Amino acid sequence: MEFLVIALVIVFGFLMFRYFRQRNFLKTLTEDQFREGYRKAQLIDVREPQEFKKGHILGARNIPLTQMKQRLIELRKDKPVYLYCQSGSRSARAAQLLHKKGYEDISQLKGGFKKWSGKIK
Structure with missing residues (x-):
């Protein structure tokens, strides 16, 4: 039982570490925030081609x-992604x-495409 508790604490600690580390370099934007800036950025859909x-x-x-x-050669480091x-x-x-x-200005759409209500193709 003690081993299980220790294992759970370690797993929880690892997940929290990843979460907070990710928050340092990844901005999660609401749809409105995303819409404000995506035309000046490199807008990348990372889904598979059939989904796209x-x-x-x-x-x-x-x-x-x-x-x-x-x-990666297709993406510029000097522009937001x-x-x-x-x-x-x-x-x-x-x-x-x-x-x-080495990319620094990285943002993602909160909730992904399924939450997007703007124009689509």
């Missing part, structure tokens, strides 16, 4: 999370990868 084809935010480029490492996926988990992982590669 079913509908995406107008002006977005599709760079799936699964291809992000190979396609606005990410979104279906719900927010893949965009958070993409942000973590970008941060490790």
Whole structure:
């Protein structure tokens, strides 16, 4: 029983560490905040191509999370990067990868594409 408690504390500590570390480099924006800045940023949809084809935010480029490492050359480090996926988990992982590669101005859409009510293609 004592081992279980220790294991839970360690897991909880690790999750909290990741959460707070991520908050240092990733801004999670409401739809209104996202809409204010995405036209001046690199708008990236990190969902898979078949999801992107079913509908995406107008002006977005599709760079799936699964291809992000190979396609980093397509992104500029001197411009903000606005990410979104279906719900927010893949965009958070993409942000973590970008941060490790030296990108500094990274934002994601709170709730992802499923919460977007703006124009789509």
